[in-house]
Amino acid sequence: MRTLLQFLARYSILLLFLLLETVAFILLVRHNSYQQSAVLSSANRVSAGLYNISSNIYSYFSLKKQNDILLAENESLKNRITALENIAESAFEDSVAGYVYADKDLHYTAAKVINATTGLQRNYITLNKGMRDGVTADMGVVAKDGVVGIVNAVSDKFSVVIPVLNPLLTISCKLHKNNQIGALHWDGRDYRYAEMLDVARHIEVNEGDTVVTSGLSEVFPENMLIGVIEKVALTESDAYYNIRVRLAVDFRNIKYVTVIENKNRAEKLRLEEETIK
Amino acid sequence: MNLWVENILRYLILLLLQVLLINNLQLLGVCSPCVYVLFLLALPPTLPRWAELLTGFVAGLVLDIFCNTLGVQTAACTMVAYIRPLLIKNMVQDNERLTDTPSSKSLGFITYLKIVVILVLVHHTAMFALIAFSFHNWWLTLIQIIVSSIVTIGLILGLDLLRR
Incomplete structure (x- = not known):
């Protein structure tokens, strides 16, 4: 018994290390095979809140890009409207010609x-x-x-x-x-x-x-x-x-x-x- | 500054830096540095080993939760926390050099560099090996380990220069 206690005391740090690593590996393996828990993922309130703030900040940096995308989309929509207007106009011309x-x-x-x-x-x-x-x-x-x-x-x-x-x-x-x-x-x-x-x-x-x-x-x-x-x-x-x-x-x-x-x-x-x- | 306050502040700053900034820098898919390790590196050498192990475990777990890589950082950081006291014991003979916070100023640049390089390599090897569990292209993992380690070491030395 004493020998066992001496052994434990001597290698306690190594044993603690091995225990923690085992826990880590269990987490790793379970995480890959089971549904992940909401607490232990970025879905929990603290990390999700932090990510929410950071994405709000980051979105400011992409405003110009988003603007350009919207402008390009507007332009193509306007072109389509013009094309449709021209079609409508020609239809109108046809009816007027009579x-x-x-x-x-x-x-x-x-x-x-x-x-x-x-x-x-x-x-x-x-x-x-x-x-x-x-x-x-x-x-x-x-x-x-x-x-x-x-x-x-x-x-x-x-x-x-x-x-x-x-x-x-x-x-x-x-x-x-x-x-x-x-x-x-x-x-x-x-x-x-x-x-x-x-x-x-x-x-x-x-x-x-x-x-x-x-x-x-x-x-x-x-x-x-x-x-x-x-x-x-x-x-x-x-x-x-x-x-x-x-x-x-x-x-x-x-x-x-x-x-x-x-x-x-x-x-x-x-x-x-x-x-x- | 109080040792506790200093370490907690350093932890929070490094966590935010890692999660909000560095994790968003993905260069060519091979460079994902982890400056977060600096927290474990800069813990007081007087810390009991069991406390250091638990600190490494919890710190890794928190980063895992943020990165959705449950288990990966936990294992890697625990490993760093296990190895660091052994390294310091082996490399630093002069006990007077052991101040509250290991840095290039207190340990000397070469010794500090050696410790940083070894610990970062250990951490990144463990980290990328565990991430690559499901992948088979080992050479990509190797490139990731090397490139990311170089960048992380550079960043840590840069932060060390800032402290001077």
Whole structure:
């Protein structure tokens, strides 16, 4: 007995070492063969909490990368939308082509805005469609929100549009609710607002009324949205209203537009000229 | 500083360093250094051997829990804790050199380097051998042991320089 105790005392450290190593090996083997326990893995509260914090921190470092991934995804989604829009547009063109009404014989061309200004006194917009795409001067240009402007100059591949935001342009417009004709003109101050002129004082005009194209000039079809009346002012001596129109199109944020060709415009103008002579 | 406080602080810092930073550095699949061993290396030499063994066991178990490698670090760290007192006893004749915390300053650079190299090699060999239990390409394990040991030794010596 004494010898055994002496042996144990002498080799106690070695025995403890062997015992601990045995436990370690049992853990190792069991861990590989059995379902791991939640306490003895990184799933326990302390280690999982620590990992959670660290992953929150690490995610900040990958923000830029994630951003790039999202941008790339956005880009491909936008491209698909454009492709779908073009398909929808061509389907629309097909249906429009069947119209018999002369003032509705329209042809649409989708175009992309490749340059645009909003902060100048005379602003211009450049499109990526030109003569070879069938775009000619004096065609109307609209975005999905409303009227943009009128084509001014055309090269083979590009065209320049005079938008509403240019005092050189005056668009024939009307109040949607009572068809009262006016003229839309930009005063050069704020890219969000334009003025509606020539509305006589006996006409009923309210804030919130919708302003649309009149369809008289053959540049735009009738009833295309221009904007909504923001403010109406009329002093004692005025013969005409001062009407401030909030434009429907956000010119700072305009990417895709449609150029409208009225196939009967030339014929109509010629007839009108002959008559006036 | 109180010896207890110093060792506990060192433990916590090394644990966070190992788990949050170094375990995320996986270079080509062959370099996974383990600076954590420095905690066992820097324990006071006056520590009773049974206490040192238990410390190594628990320290290894905690790291295993974080790394999901149950048993691997436990075995490797217990082995380091068993061998260290024998090494120190053999290599350091001059008892005056045995201060509270073994370092290159107290033991002399060559002696310290020898101890570090042997203990890191023992730890990494045990660690990678146990991890590779289920794999058969022994040469990959060998490369892992060598590359990781070199990096770990470098890091430990770097931390030792910082302490000076």
